[in-house]
Amino acid sequence: MERLLYLGCMVYNRFPDYEIAAKAVLSRLGIKLRDFHEFTCCSSTFMPSVGDTWIYLASYNLALAERREMDIVTLCGTCTGVFKRALLMLRDEALRERVNSRLAELDLSVSGRAGVSHLLEVLTQQRERVEREIRSPLNLKVALQHPCNVFRPREIARFDDPVRPSAMREMVELTGAEAVRYPLEYECCGSALLITSESMGISSGADKLLSAREAGARAMVVACGNCAYLFDRHRDRIAAVRREAQLPVLFLPQLLGLAFGMHGRELGLEIRGVELG
Amino acid sequence: MGECTRCGACVRVCIAARQGLATGASVLERSDRFTCAGCWKCVEACPEGVDIYGLMMQSRRYRELPESYKAAVRRIQSTGYAMPAEGVNAIREMYGLRPIRRVRRRVLEKLLRASEPER
Ligand code: SF4
Numbered sequence: 001m002e003r004l005l006y007l008g009c010m011v012y013n014r015f016p017d018y019e020i021a022a023k024a025v026l027s028r029l030g031i032k033l034r035d036f037h038e039f040t041c042c043s044s045t046f047m048p049s050v051g052d053t054w055i056y057l058a059s060y061n062l063a064l065a066e067r068r069e070m071d072i073v074t075l076c077g078t079c080t081g082v083f084k085r086a087l088l089m090l091r092d093e094a095l096r097e098r099v100n101s102r103l104a105e106l107d108l109s110v111s112g113r114a115g116v117s118h119l120l121e122v123l124t125q126q127r128e129r130v131e132r133e134i135r136s137p138l139n140l141k142v143a144l145q146h147p148c149n150v151f152r153p154r155e156i157a158r159f160d161d162p163v164r165p166s167a168m169r170e171m172v173e174l175t176g177a178e179a180v181r182y183p184l185e186y187e188c189c190g191s192a193l194l195i196t197s198e199s200m201g202i203s204s205g206a207d208k209l210l211s212a213r214e215a216g217a218r219a220m221v222v223a224c225g226n227c228a229y230l231f232d233r234h235r236d237r238i239a240a241v242r243r244e245a246q247l248p249v250l251f252l253p254q255l256l257g258l259a260f261g262m263h264g265r266e267l268g269l270e271i272r273g274v275e276l277g
Numbered sequence: 278m279g280e281c282t283r284c285g286a287c288v289r290v291c292i293a294a295r296q297g298l299a300t301g302a303s304v305l306e307r308s309d310r311f312t313c314a315g316c317w318k319c320v321e322a323c324p325e326g327v328d329i330y331g332l333m334m335q336s337r338r339y340r341e342l343p344e345s346y347k348a349a350v351r352r353i354q355s356t357g358y359a360m361p362a363e364g365v366n367a368i369r370e371m372y373g374l375r376p377i378r379r380v381r382r383r384v385l386e387k388l389l390r391a392s393e394p395e396r
Pocket residue numbers: 287290291292293294304312313314315316317318319320
């Protein structure tokens with residue numbers, strides 16, 4: 001099976017290890033992730049904040065996938081939410097026509113045929129394959145950062161429970177790792193607060209990491225570039241506010257890959273220098 | 278879509294409010310519409326089914342954008358991506374990943390030109 005991997009700005013820019021691990025792990029499950037030759041920003045929260053053109057940007061990427069005849073796999077919450085929202089809106093014929101008249105200028109068209117699933121959804125569909133691939137069960141306590149927009153709003157996401165999702169725990173526990181429950185588990189990481197208020201973003205990250213650590217976690221498992229951007233890239237600034245608020249950050253496919261018996265290098269672990277204590 | 282009764286349920290689950298952002302009875306009453314994590318817990322919490330996402334985005338279009346938003350929008354308009362992409366391909370090459378292509382200007386111009394009036 002082939003799917004088209006939509007990287008999104010955050011991952012292609014800052015987290016090649018997430019891309020490497022996602023490709024390696026899905027390949028073990030028999031899913032080949034193909035690259036977009038071209039893509040644009042999904043539009044994120046920025047473009048919908050300034051007007052209606054965001055739908056064209058999102059639809060362009062959907063149209064590219066349709067042309068390649070593949071469904072899209074996403075790695076971050078925000079892109080997932082934007083594309084799913086666009087797909088829902090494109091069911092409206094008048095809007096679809098308007099979008100298509102513009103895409104036609106680029107020899108493209110969108111019908112809504114190409115599905116969009118976040119990596120966690122794909123893994124969940126492949127649960128039995130995942131289970132069979134576990135060769136080196138992990139003995140590790142981890143905390144989970146559930147990627148908000150993969151579950152919310154529910155009308156858009158249509159996956160798992162919107163407020164207390166369980167798919168990520170089910171996936172992680174297949175590896176033998178224990179997903180500890182911690183008081184702030186179902187809270188947003190707060191990464192997007194950084195855009196306008198660095199201090200709020202940092203203190204939100206500190207709250208979460210501290211809560212997870214106090215519950216005994218030895219790593220934070222994420223499935224979104226934005227969460228990693230806060231927890232990992234702002235590690236030092238978080239530590240400057242709360243010294244104990246520190247945990248190594250693992251992307252979900254890195255954790256799975258380790259349990260599949262893959263080497264750290266195959267999963268890009270050396271890129272950010274992840275060390276599990 | 279429901280009407281807001283100012284019940285405060287959205288504020289109680291809002292991470293920006295928890296981090297100290299001044300918020301009135303509803304997340305749609307605060308003056309800062311941009312300091313938001315986009316977690317949409319508020320949407321799930323609202324008992325009236327208020328279209329918080331839609332109203333939030335709409336209200337932003339009538340306000341002065343924060344500098345960081347302006348910069349991101351400009352970057353998307355000029356490069357197609359929300360983040361600065363300089364130097365990325367050198368790193369990608371190191372790890373055997375496909376280089377990221379600059380989005381063609383023609384593509385961006387077409388996608389991002391102002392919408393035809395609709396409503
Ligand atoms: S989406 Fe924004 S306003 Fe709504 S709960 Fe999250 S941070 Fe608060």
